[in-house]
Amino acid sequence: MPGSLQSVRLQSLRWRLLRTVCLASLCGLALTATMSYWQAQHEAEELMDGHLAQSARLLLALVRDNEAHLGDLATRLATVRSNEENLYEPPLEFQIGGGDGALLLRSEHAPPVDLSAPAGYTDIEHDGQPWRILSLVAGSGDYRVQVGQSIALRDRAALEVAVQSILPIALMSPLLLLLLYYSVRRGLKPLDDLTADVAARSPDNLMPLAGRRVPTEAQPLVVALNRLLFRLRATLDNERRFTADAAHELRTPLAVVRIHAQVAQLTADTADRQHALDQVLAGTDRATRVVEQLLRLARLDPLARLPTSSEINLAELAQRVLADTQVPANRPGPRLQTRGTPLSVSGDGELLEIALRTLLDNALRHTPDEARITVFVRREAGEVALAVADDGPGVAADELPRLAERFHRGSEAGGDGSGLGLAIAQRIAELHGARLEVENLAAGGFEARLRWPRPAASVLQRG
Incomplete structure:
Protein backbone atom coordinates (compact mmCIF):
# COMPACT_ATOMS: atom_id res chain seq x y z
CA MET A 1 0.00 0.00 0.00
CA PRO A 2 2.73 2.58 0.81
CA GLY A 3 4.39 1.77 -2.49
CA SER A 4 1.17 2.43 -4.38
CA LEU A 5 0.70 5.75 -2.58
CA GLN A 6 4.25 6.75 -3.45
CA SER A 7 3.60 5.85 -7.07
CA VAL A 8 0.48 8.02 -7.10
CA ARG A 9 2.44 10.90 -5.58
CA LEU A 10 5.19 10.61 -8.17
CA GLN A 11 2.55 10.81 -10.86
CA SER A 12 0.93 13.90 -9.33
CA LEU A 13 0.68 17.08 -11.33
CA ARG A 14 2.85 19.02 -8.86
CA TRP A 15 5.79 16.63 -9.04
CA ARG A 16 5.53 16.20 -12.78
CA LEU A 17 5.46 19.98 -13.23
CA LEU A 18 8.34 20.48 -10.79
CA ARG A 19 10.38 17.78 -12.46
CA THR A 20 9.80 19.22 -15.93
CA VAL A 21 10.44 22.85 -14.93
CA CYS A 22 13.53 21.98 -12.86
CA LEU A 23 15.01 19.86 -15.65
CA ALA A 24 14.36 22.62 -18.17
CA SER A 25 15.89 25.22 -15.81
CA LEU A 26 18.93 23.06 -15.11
CA CYS A 27 19.45 22.46 -18.81
CA GLY A 28 19.20 26.22 -19.42
CA LEU A 29 21.64 26.92 -16.60
CA ALA A 30 24.05 24.26 -17.87
CA LEU A 31 23.91 25.70 -21.39
CA THR A 32 24.44 29.22 -20.02
CA ALA A 33 27.35 28.07 -17.86
CA THR A 34 28.97 26.25 -20.79
CA MET A 35 28.70 29.26 -23.06
CA SER A 36 29.97 31.53 -20.28
CA TYR A 37 32.91 29.18 -19.67
CA TRP A 38 33.91 29.10 -23.32
CA GLN A 39 33.50 32.85 -23.69
CA ALA A 40 35.48 33.58 -20.50
CA GLN A 41 38.27 31.20 -21.54
CA HIS A 42 38.46 32.80 -24.98
CA GLU A 43 38.56 36.30 -23.51
CA ALA A 44 41.28 35.27 -21.01
CA GLU A 45 43.43 33.92 -23.84
CA GLU A 46 42.86 37.11 -25.84
CA LEU A 47 43.87 39.13 -22.80
CA MET A 48 47.09 37.12 -22.35
CA ASP A 49 47.93 37.52 -26.03
CA GLY A 50 47.51 41.25 -25.57
CA HIS A 51 49.81 41.04 -22.53
CA LEU A 52 52.45 39.30 -24.67
CA ALA A 53 52.23 42.02 -27.32
CA GLN A 54 52.52 44.76 -24.69
CA SER A 55 55.53 43.05 -23.07
CA ALA A 56 57.25 42.66 -26.46
CA ARG A 57 56.86 46.37 -27.23
CA LEU A 58 58.17 47.29 -23.78
CA LEU A 59 61.23 45.08 -24.36
CA LEU A 60 61.92 46.74 -27.70
CA ALA A 61 61.75 50.14 -26.02
CA LEU A 62 64.05 49.03 -23.19
CA VAL A 63 66.61 47.53 -25.61
CA ARG A 64 66.75 50.68 -27.71
CA ASP A 65 67.25 52.82 -24.56
CA ASN A 66 69.90 50.49 -23.09
CA GLU A 67 71.91 49.43 -26.13
CA ALA A 68 75.21 50.03 -24.28
CA HIS A 69 74.17 48.12 -21.17
CA LEU A 70 72.38 44.98 -22.43
CA GLY A 71 74.10 42.79 -19.81
CA ASP A 72 72.80 44.93 -16.97
CA LEU A 73 69.35 44.91 -18.61
CA ALA A 74 69.22 41.11 -18.45
CA THR A 75 70.08 41.20 -14.74
CA ARG A 76 67.44 43.79 -13.97
CA LEU A 77 64.76 41.89 -15.94
CA ALA A 78 65.61 38.70 -14.04
CA THR A 79 64.83 40.45 -10.75
CA VAL A 80 61.25 41.29 -11.85
CA ARG A 81 60.45 37.76 -13.01
CA SER A 82 56.95 36.78 -11.90
CA ASN A 83 56.09 33.81 -9.64
CA GLU A 84 54.79 30.65 -11.31
CA GLU A 85 52.35 30.11 -8.44
CA ASN A 86 50.46 33.27 -9.38
CA LEU A 87 47.95 32.13 -12.01
CA TYR A 88 47.30 35.62 -13.25
CA GLU A 89 51.02 36.41 -13.76
CA PRO A 90 52.50 33.45 -15.64
CA PRO A 91 56.32 33.80 -16.15
CA LEU A 92 57.32 35.64 -19.32
CA GLU A 93 60.32 34.26 -21.22
CA PHE A 94 62.01 36.33 -23.93
CA GLN A 95 64.78 36.48 -26.53
CA ILE A 96 66.28 39.66 -28.01
CA GLY A 97 68.28 39.72 -31.19
CA GLY A 98 69.63 42.05 -33.81
CA GLY A 99 68.05 42.88 -37.10
CA ASP A 100 69.93 39.98 -38.70
CA GLY A 101 68.57 37.47 -36.16
CA ALA A 102 71.72 37.21 -34.04
CA LEU A 103 70.92 36.48 -30.39
CA LEU A 104 71.76 39.37 -28.07
CA LEU A 105 69.88 38.54 -24.89
CA ARG A 106 67.55 35.80 -23.56
CA SER A 107 65.89 34.79 -20.31
CA GLU A 108 66.92 31.63 -18.50
CA HIS A 109 63.99 29.40 -19.59
CA ALA A 110 63.21 30.93 -22.96
CA PRO A 111 62.57 28.37 -25.73
CA PRO A 112 65.42 28.36 -28.34
CA VAL A 113 63.43 29.67 -31.30
CA ASP A 114 65.10 31.12 -34.38
CA LEU A 115 64.89 34.90 -34.08
CA SER A 116 64.65 35.26 -37.83
CA ALA A 117 61.17 33.67 -37.77
CA PRO A 118 58.34 35.76 -39.26
CA ALA A 119 56.59 38.20 -36.94
CA GLY A 120 53.37 37.06 -35.27
CA TYR A 121 51.99 34.45 -32.90
CA THR A 122 52.96 30.78 -33.10
CA ASP A 123 52.61 27.66 -30.91
CA ILE A 124 55.64 25.43 -30.40
CA GLU A 125 56.77 22.43 -28.32
CA HIS A 126 59.56 22.99 -25.74
CA ASP A 127 60.65 20.32 -23.26
CA GLY A 128 57.48 18.39 -23.97
CA GLN A 129 55.23 21.37 -23.16
CA PRO A 130 53.32 23.64 -25.55
CA TRP A 131 54.31 27.31 -25.65
CA ARG A 132 52.75 30.43 -27.06
CA ILE A 133 55.39 32.64 -28.82
CA LEU A 134 55.08 36.19 -30.21
CA SER A 135 57.78 37.48 -32.56
CA LEU A 136 58.03 41.25 -33.03
CA VAL A 137 60.40 43.37 -35.18
CA ALA A 138 61.24 47.01 -34.42
CA GLY A 139 60.03 49.60 -36.88
CA SER A 140 63.65 50.43 -37.81
CA GLY A 141 64.43 46.72 -38.28
CA ASP A 142 67.50 46.84 -36.05
CA TYR A 143 66.11 44.64 -33.27
CA ARG A 144 63.94 41.53 -32.97
CA VAL A 145 62.07 40.38 -29.84
CA GLN A 146 60.43 37.09 -28.97
CA VAL A 147 58.26 36.68 -25.86
CA GLY A 148 56.61 33.44 -24.80
CA GLN A 149 54.48 31.81 -22.11
CA SER A 150 53.72 28.21 -21.25
CA ILE A 151 50.30 27.29 -22.67
CA ALA A 152 49.67 25.04 -19.65
CA LEU A 153 50.04 28.02 -17.30
CA ARG A 154 47.92 30.15 -19.60
CA ASP A 155 45.20 27.44 -19.60
CA ARG A 156 45.24 27.31 -15.80
CA ALA A 157 44.72 31.05 -15.64
CA ALA A 158 41.98 30.92 -18.31
CA LEU A 159 40.27 28.05 -16.43
CA GLU A 160 40.31 30.03 -13.20
CA VAL A 161 38.73 33.01 -14.95
CA ALA A 162 36.10 30.80 -16.58
CA VAL A 163 35.27 29.03 -13.29
CA GLN A 164 34.87 32.34 -11.52
CA SER A 165 32.50 33.51 -14.26
CA ILE A 166 30.17 30.52 -13.84
CA LEU A 167 30.41 30.35 -10.06
CA PRO A 168 27.50 32.80 -9.51
CA ILE A 169 25.33 30.65 -11.79
CA ALA A 170 26.19 27.52 -9.80
CA LEU A 171 25.50 29.28 -6.51
CA MET A 172 22.18 30.65 -7.76
CA SER A 173 20.92 27.28 -9.03
CA PRO A 174 19.70 25.91 -5.64
CA LEU A 175 17.98 29.22 -4.89
CA LEU A 176 16.34 29.16 -8.31
CA LEU A 177 15.08 25.60 -7.72
CA LEU A 178 13.65 26.64 -4.36
CA LEU A 179 11.89 29.59 -5.98
CA LEU A 180 10.51 27.29 -8.66
CA TYR A 181 9.22 24.87 -6.03
CA TYR A 182 7.56 27.71 -4.11
CA SER A 183 6.05 29.17 -7.29
CA VAL A 184 4.65 25.82 -8.46
CA ARG A 185 3.29 25.03 -5.01
CA ARG A 186 1.63 28.43 -4.75
CA GLY A 187 0.35 28.24 -8.31
CA LEU A 188 -1.28 24.85 -7.66
CA LYS A 189 -2.80 25.87 -4.34
CA PRO A 190 -6.27 26.35 -5.89
CA LEU A 191 -6.12 22.70 -6.99
CA ASP A 192 -5.11 21.70 -3.45
CA ASP A 193 -8.09 23.66 -2.12
CA LEU A 194 -10.33 21.92 -4.65
CA THR A 195 -8.94 18.55 -3.56
CA ALA A 196 -9.54 19.40 0.08
CA ASP A 197 -13.09 20.47 -0.72
CA VAL A 198 -13.85 17.19 -2.45
CA ALA A 199 -12.11 15.10 0.24
CA ALA A 200 -13.97 16.82 3.07
CA ARG A 201 -17.40 16.18 1.58
CA SER A 202 -19.73 13.59 3.02
CA PRO A 203 -21.24 10.97 0.66
CA ASP A 204 -24.61 12.75 0.67
CA ASN A 205 -23.14 16.18 -0.18
CA LEU A 206 -23.46 16.37 -3.95
CA MET A 207 -23.68 20.16 -4.29
CA PRO A 208 -21.70 21.66 -7.23
CA LEU A 209 -18.09 22.65 -6.63
CA ALA A 210 -17.27 26.35 -6.49
CA GLY A 211 -15.10 27.25 -9.48
CA ARG A 212 -14.53 30.96 -8.92
CA ARG A 213 -10.96 30.61 -7.61
CA VAL A 214 -9.99 27.69 -9.83
CA PRO A 215 -7.48 28.46 -12.63
CA THR A 216 -8.77 28.65 -16.17
CA GLU A 217 -6.96 25.43 -17.09
CA ALA A 218 -8.84 23.53 -14.35
CA GLN A 219 -12.27 24.97 -15.16
CA PRO A 220 -13.16 22.14 -17.59
CA LEU A 221 -12.35 19.64 -14.82
CA VAL A 222 -14.62 21.46 -12.36
CA VAL A 223 -17.39 21.62 -14.96
CA ALA A 224 -17.04 17.88 -15.65
CA LEU A 225 -17.05 17.10 -11.91
CA ASN A 226 -20.16 19.22 -11.40
CA ARG A 227 -21.88 17.40 -14.24
CA LEU A 228 -20.92 14.11 -12.65
CA LEU A 229 -22.21 15.28 -9.26
CA PHE A 230 -25.45 16.38 -10.90
CA ARG A 231 -25.88 12.99 -12.54
CA LEU A 232 -25.07 11.20 -9.29
CA ARG A 233 -27.58 13.34 -7.43
CA ALA A 234 -30.22 12.70 -10.06
CA THR A 235 -29.49 8.96 -9.92
CA LEU A 236 -29.72 8.88 -6.13
CA ASP A 237 -32.90 10.95 -6.22
CA ASN A 238 -34.37 8.53 -8.72
CA GLU A 239 -33.44 5.59 -6.54
CA ARG A 240 -34.91 7.21 -3.44
CA ARG A 241 -38.04 8.15 -5.35
CA PHE A 242 -38.36 4.66 -6.77
CA THR A 243 -38.01 3.15 -3.32
CA ALA A 244 -40.55 5.56 -1.84
CA ASP A 245 -42.95 5.05 -4.76
CA ALA A 246 -42.69 1.28 -4.56
CA ALA A 247 -43.23 1.29 -0.80
CA HIS A 248 -46.19 3.68 -1.12
CA GLU A 249 -47.95 1.95 -3.99
CA LEU A 250 -47.36 -1.66 -3.04
CA ARG A 251 -48.44 -1.25 0.57
CA THR A 252 -52.17 -1.00 -0.25
CA PRO A 253 -52.51 -3.84 -2.82
CA LEU A 254 -50.41 -6.18 -0.71
CA ALA A 255 -52.52 -5.39 2.35
CA VAL A 256 -55.67 -6.05 0.31
CA VAL A 257 -54.25 -9.34 -0.97
CA ARG A 258 -53.42 -10.39 2.58
CA ILE A 259 -56.90 -9.49 3.87
CA HIS A 260 -58.71 -11.37 1.10
CA ALA A 261 -56.37 -14.33 1.48
CA GLN A 262 -57.23 -14.45 5.19
CA VAL A 263 -60.93 -14.18 4.36
CA ALA A 264 -60.64 -17.09 1.91
CA GLN A 265 -58.77 -19.06 4.52
CA LEU A 266 -61.31 -18.49 7.27
CA THR A 267 -64.65 -18.53 5.42
CA ALA A 268 -66.63 -21.74 5.00
CA ASP A 269 -68.98 -20.43 2.32
CA THR A 270 -67.87 -21.47 -1.17
CA ALA A 271 -69.16 -18.31 -2.87
CA ASP A 272 -67.48 -16.03 -0.36
CA ARG A 273 -64.24 -18.00 -0.68
CA GLN A 274 -64.36 -17.72 -4.49
CA HIS A 275 -65.02 -13.99 -4.27
CA ALA A 276 -62.09 -13.55 -1.89
CA LEU A 277 -59.81 -15.52 -4.21
CA ASP A 278 -60.94 -13.39 -7.16
CA GLN A 279 -60.04 -10.31 -5.15
CA VAL A 280 -56.65 -11.84 -4.34
CA LEU A 281 -56.01 -12.32 -8.07
CA ALA A 282 -57.19 -8.79 -8.85
CA GLY A 283 -54.94 -7.34 -6.13
CA THR A 284 -52.01 -9.41 -7.39
CA ASP A 285 -52.62 -8.16 -10.94
CA ARG A 286 -52.71 -4.56 -9.72
CA ALA A 287 -49.49 -5.02 -7.70
CA THR A 288 -47.84 -6.64 -10.73
CA ARG A 289 -48.89 -3.75 -12.95
CA VAL A 290 -47.56 -1.21 -10.44
CA VAL A 291 -44.24 -3.05 -10.20
CA GLU A 292 -43.95 -3.20 -14.00
CA GLN A 293 -44.62 0.51 -14.34
CA LEU A 294 -42.22 1.36 -11.52
CA LEU A 295 -39.50 -0.72 -13.14
CA ARG A 296 -40.24 0.95 -16.45
CA LEU A 297 -39.87 4.39 -14.87
CA ALA A 298 -36.69 3.29 -13.10
CA ARG A 299 -35.28 2.27 -16.49
CA LEU A 300 -36.32 5.51 -18.20
CA ASP A 301 -35.30 8.03 -15.52
CA PRO A 302 -31.49 7.61 -15.76
CA LEU A 303 -31.47 7.84 -19.58
CA ALA A 304 -29.93 11.01 -20.95
CA ARG A 305 -30.77 10.10 -24.54
Missing part, protein backbone atom coordinates in the same frame (compact mmCIF):
# COMPACT_ATOMS: atom_id res chain seq x y z
CA LEU A 306 -32.46 7.39 -26.56
CA PRO A 307 -30.83 3.92 -26.53
CA THR A 308 -31.47 3.56 -30.28
CA SER A 309 -32.89 5.88 -32.89
CA SER A 310 -34.36 5.25 -36.31
CA GLU A 311 -37.09 6.55 -38.61
CA ILE A 312 -40.49 5.52 -37.19
CA ASN A 313 -43.70 5.53 -39.26
CA LEU A 314 -46.27 6.72 -36.73
CA ALA A 315 -49.27 5.56 -38.79
CA GLU A 316 -47.92 2.00 -38.99
CA LEU A 317 -47.05 2.09 -35.29
CA ALA A 318 -50.61 3.20 -34.41
CA GLN A 319 -52.18 0.43 -36.51
CA ARG A 320 -49.88 -2.19 -34.95
CA VAL A 321 -50.64 -1.09 -31.38
CA LEU A 322 -54.35 -0.86 -32.05
CA ALA A 323 -54.38 -4.37 -33.56
CA ASP A 324 -52.67 -5.80 -30.46
CA THR A 325 -54.96 -4.04 -27.99
CA GLN A 326 -57.55 -6.33 -26.40
CA VAL A 327 -60.71 -5.07 -24.74
CA PRO A 328 -61.61 -6.98 -21.56
CA ALA A 329 -64.10 -9.74 -22.27
CA ASN A 330 -66.40 -8.77 -19.38
CA ARG A 331 -67.35 -5.39 -20.94
CA PRO A 332 -68.71 -4.39 -24.35
CA GLY A 333 -65.71 -2.11 -24.69
CA PRO A 334 -65.20 1.14 -26.51
CA ARG A 335 -64.93 1.25 -30.26
CA LEU A 336 -61.28 1.60 -31.35
CA GLN A 337 -60.25 3.29 -34.58
CA THR A 338 -57.28 5.04 -36.11
CA ARG A 339 -56.99 8.05 -38.38
CA GLY A 340 -53.98 9.79 -39.78
CA THR A 341 -51.47 10.44 -42.49
CA PRO A 342 -48.14 8.65 -43.04
CA LEU A 343 -45.84 10.80 -40.92
CA SER A 344 -42.52 9.73 -39.48
CA VAL A 345 -40.28 10.84 -36.61
CA SER A 346 -36.80 9.87 -35.50
CA GLY A 347 -36.94 7.82 -32.31
CA ASP A 348 -37.05 4.48 -30.56
CA GLY A 349 -39.90 2.32 -31.85
CA GLU A 350 -40.19 0.19 -28.72
CA LEU A 351 -40.47 3.21 -26.41
CA LEU A 352 -43.00 4.91 -28.67
CA GLU A 353 -45.10 1.75 -28.64
CA ILE A 354 -44.99 1.77 -24.84
CA ALA A 355 -46.09 5.42 -24.78
CA LEU A 356 -48.96 4.82 -27.20
CA ARG A 357 -50.08 1.65 -25.35
CA THR A 358 -49.99 3.62 -22.12
CA LEU A 359 -52.18 6.40 -23.51
CA LEU A 360 -54.55 3.86 -25.05
CA ASP A 361 -54.72 1.82 -21.84
CA ASN A 362 -55.40 5.02 -19.88
CA ALA A 363 -58.28 5.82 -22.23
CA LEU A 364 -59.69 2.27 -21.93
CA ARG A 365 -59.63 2.41 -18.13
CA HIS A 366 -61.32 5.78 -17.83
CA THR A 367 -63.81 5.65 -20.73
CA PRO A 368 -67.32 4.25 -20.31
CA ASP A 369 -68.62 1.34 -22.39
CA GLU A 370 -69.80 2.02 -25.95
CA ALA A 371 -67.57 5.12 -26.12
CA ARG A 372 -65.32 5.80 -29.08
CA ILE A 373 -61.51 5.95 -28.83
CA THR A 374 -59.54 7.25 -31.79
CA VAL A 375 -55.78 7.21 -32.38
CA PHE A 376 -54.70 10.18 -34.52
CA VAL A 377 -51.51 10.77 -36.48
CA ARG A 378 -51.73 14.28 -37.84
CA ARG A 379 -49.86 17.50 -38.52
CA GLU A 380 -50.80 20.51 -36.40
CA ALA A 381 -49.36 23.95 -37.20
CA GLY A 382 -46.38 22.31 -38.91
CA GLU A 383 -45.78 19.95 -35.97
CA VAL A 384 -46.39 16.20 -35.85
CA ALA A 385 -48.76 14.82 -33.23
CA LEU A 386 -49.58 11.27 -32.09
CA ALA A 387 -52.84 11.52 -30.12
CA VAL A 388 -55.38 9.33 -28.37
CA ALA A 389 -58.85 10.93 -28.06
CA ASP A 390 -62.06 9.63 -26.49
CA ASP A 391 -65.60 10.94 -26.03
CA GLY A 392 -65.68 10.12 -22.33
CA PRO A 393 -66.41 12.47 -19.42
CA GLY A 394 -63.02 14.18 -19.52
CA VAL A 395 -61.13 15.54 -16.51
CA ALA A 396 -61.77 18.45 -14.18
CA ALA A 397 -60.02 21.54 -15.55
CA ASP A 398 -58.08 22.20 -12.35
CA GLU A 399 -56.62 18.67 -12.45
CA LEU A 400 -55.24 18.84 -15.99
CA PRO A 401 -51.82 20.33 -15.00
CA ARG A 402 -51.27 17.51 -12.46
CA LEU A 403 -52.21 14.51 -14.57
CA ALA A 404 -48.60 13.72 -15.50
CA GLU A 405 -47.49 13.72 -11.86
CA ARG A 406 -46.60 10.32 -10.51
CA PHE A 407 -49.40 8.51 -8.66
CA HIS A 408 -51.85 11.32 -9.32
CA ARG A 409 -55.26 10.10 -10.48
CA GLY A 410 -58.21 12.25 -11.29
CA SER A 411 -60.83 12.52 -8.57
CA GLU A 412 -63.50 11.16 -10.91
CA ALA A 413 -61.37 8.35 -12.34
CA GLY A 414 -63.34 5.17 -12.42
CA GLY A 415 -60.55 2.77 -13.32
CA ASP A 416 -58.08 0.95 -11.14
CA GLY A 417 -54.91 2.52 -12.55
CA SER A 418 -51.86 3.41 -10.50
CA GLY A 419 -51.39 6.99 -11.70
CA LEU A 420 -48.09 6.21 -13.46
CA GLY A 421 -49.21 5.90 -17.07
CA LEU A 422 -49.01 9.57 -18.08
CA ALA A 423 -45.74 9.98 -16.15
CA ILE A 424 -44.25 7.18 -18.26
CA ALA A 425 -45.59 8.74 -21.47
CA GLN A 426 -44.18 12.15 -20.49
CA ARG A 427 -40.71 10.70 -19.82
CA ILE A 428 -40.70 8.93 -23.19
CA ALA A 429 -41.77 12.20 -24.85
CA GLU A 430 -38.86 14.03 -23.18
CA LEU A 431 -36.38 11.45 -24.47
CA HIS A 432 -37.75 12.01 -27.99
CA GLY A 433 -37.57 15.80 -27.80
CA ALA A 434 -41.37 15.93 -27.80
CA ARG A 435 -43.88 17.09 -25.21
CA LEU A 436 -46.96 15.50 -23.65
CA GLU A 437 -50.14 17.54 -23.89
CA VAL A 438 -53.54 16.77 -22.31
CA GLU A 439 -56.81 18.65 -22.75
CA ASN A 440 -60.55 18.36 -22.57
CA LEU A 441 -62.11 18.52 -26.03
CA ALA A 442 -64.62 21.29 -26.77
CA ALA A 443 -67.18 18.76 -28.09
CA GLY A 444 -66.70 16.57 -25.04
CA GLY A 445 -64.12 13.96 -24.25
CA PHE A 446 -60.43 13.93 -23.49
CA GLU A 447 -57.26 13.85 -25.59
CA ALA A 448 -53.64 13.08 -24.72
CA ARG A 449 -50.97 13.51 -27.37
CA LEU A 450 -47.26 13.53 -28.04
CA ARG A 451 -46.25 16.57 -30.10
CA TRP A 452 -42.91 16.92 -31.92
CA PRO A 453 -41.56 20.35 -32.88
CA ARG A 454 -40.96 20.99 -36.56
CA PRO A 455 -37.23 20.16 -36.83
CA ALA A 456 -37.73 16.74 -35.24
CA ALA A 457 -40.28 15.35 -37.71
CA SER A 458 -40.59 14.85 -41.42
CA VAL A 459 -43.34 13.70 -43.77
CA LEU A 460 -42.95 10.12 -45.00
CA GLN A 461 -43.78 10.14 -48.68
CA ARG A 462 -45.72 7.20 -50.04
CA GLY A 463 -46.70 6.42 -53.59
